[in-house]
Amino acid sequence: MYSRIAGTGSYLPDKVLTNADLERMVDTTDEWIVTRTGIRERRIAAEGQMASDLALEASRRALDAAGVSASDVDLVIVATTTPDMVFPSTACILQSKLGIAGGAPAFDVQAVCSGFVYAMAIADLFMRAGKAKYALVVGAEVYSRILDWNDRSTCVLFGDGAGAVVLKPGPDPGILSTHLHADGGHHHILSVPGQVCRGGVTGHPFVVMDGGAVFRFAVKVLAEVAEEALAANSMERSQIDWLIPHQANIRIIEATARKLHVPMERVVVTVERHGNTSAASVALALDEAVRDGRIRPGQNVMLQGVGGGFTWGAVLVRM
Numbered sequence: 001m002y003s004r005i006a007g008t009g010s011y012l013p014d015k016v017l018t019n020a021d022l023e024r025m026v027d028t029t030d031e032w033i034v035t036r037t038g039i040r041e042r043r044i045a046a047e048g049q050m051a052s053d054l055a056l057e058a059s060r061r062a063l064d065a066a067g068v069s070a071s072d073v074d075l076v077i078v079a080t081t082t083p084d085m086v087f088p089s090t091a092c093i094l095q096s097k098l099g100i101a102g103g104a105p106a107f108d109v110q111a112v113c114s115g116f117v118y119a120m121a122i123a124d125l126f127m128r129a130g131k132a133k134y135a136l137v138v139g140a141e142v143y144s145r146i147l148d149w150n151d152r153s154t155c156v157l158f159g160d161g162a163g164a165v166v167l168k169p170g171p172d173p174g175i176l177s178t179h180l181h182a183d184g185g186h187h188h189i190l191s192v193p194g195q196v197c198r199g200g201v202t203g204h205p206f207v208v209m210d211g212g213a214v215f216r217f218a219v220k221v222l223a224e225v226a227e228e229a230l231a232a233n234s235m236e237r238s239q240i241d242w243l244i245p246h247q248a249n250i251r252i253i254e255a256t257a258r259k260l261h262v263p264m265e266r267v268v269v270t271v272e273r274h275g276n277t278s279a280a281s282v283a284l285a286l287d288e289a290v291r292d293g294r295i296r297p298g299q300n301v302m303l304q305g306v307g308g309g310f311t312w313g314a315v316l317v318r319m
């Protein structure tokens with residue numbers, strides 16, 4: 001049995017933070033942010049709004065679109081770097097908020113900006129093994145909580161949001177193949193090195209990044225993993241109907257598309273309005289393109305993640 005995407009959903013917090021707003025907060029300009037990143041605005045979760053709250057709204061929309069009731073979900077995976085708390089997992093909290101039957105496995109995946117792709121790959125393995133029938137896979141982030149709002153080199157890049165898909169079984173794929181990688185040797189180029197310890201946070205609790213190193217690494221591995229996925233399915237680049245790379249930066253996206261010879265008309269781009277929503281970005285972009293009718297049944301969609309760890313991966317799916 002294969003897994004098919006039965007429905008998608010997403011949710012963005014109401015509060016919009018524009019580049020003009022950031023100009024009033026740190027020494028930056030709209031021009032610098034747009035030319036370096038393509039980002040014009042991002043959403044910021046309200047005080048008290050947690051990753052599970054964003055995940056809840058996105059999940060409800062995905063379940064609606066799939067015509068699947070929450071009580072039928074038998075696997076919940078949440079990809080997040082900004083969980084509600086140290087434990088329990090955000091997936092368990094989401095399971096409870098959705099009223100999904102107790103007993104169904106629920107767990108978080110921590111692969112930073114590759115989180116959604118990792119979660120989809122894991123869910124697909126459960127489905128193929130007959131261990132789950134209706135899987136809810138979510139990427140949800142409140143990244144605004146781990147940003148130093150005085151650090152212009154990082155705070156302009158990220159935003160909050162959630163995206164979700166419901167997978168259900170089918171006789172044909174669906175998910176054609178999944179490809180996950182990590183190289184912990186690069187863990188230092190992007191991290192939040194702080195930790196909860198003895199009642200406080202020790203170390204630096206905000207995102208630190210070597211932007212140039214991240215840029216070069218991301219472009220290299222996104223192109224490589226796309227080629228790997230195509231080769232595994234004996235497909236040509238021209239058979240990719242839609243490329244949905246992690247939405248970190250328009251220049252990374254354009255460089256990846258160029259390497260793969262995929263025209264930008266076939267690349268889904270949301271980074272301009274969402275910023276980098278880490279584990280949520282691919283799921284948010286997928287939902288947007290499904291809902292506005294760009295992605296149609298039968299088309300081949302390449303989902304790609306890359307993020308801290310470093311981690312990277314691809315999911316090639318026939319809609």
Ligand code: ACO
Nearest residue numbers: 028029032036113152153156211212214215248249306307
């Ligand atoms: N506004 C104005 N100036 C800034 C800002 C800002 N927000 N941030 C940094 N600068 C300054 C720096 O202080 C530096 O100044 P200096 O030269 O006087 O020291 C200068 O801009 C750096 O400029 P560039 O080298 O031209 O910057 P670059 O073109 O490398 O762009 C960027 C920086 C956007 C971070 C780029 O390296 C990048 O996109 N990297 C990828 C990072 C990324 O996307 N991370 C997301 C998380 S990772 C992931 O999701 C995979």
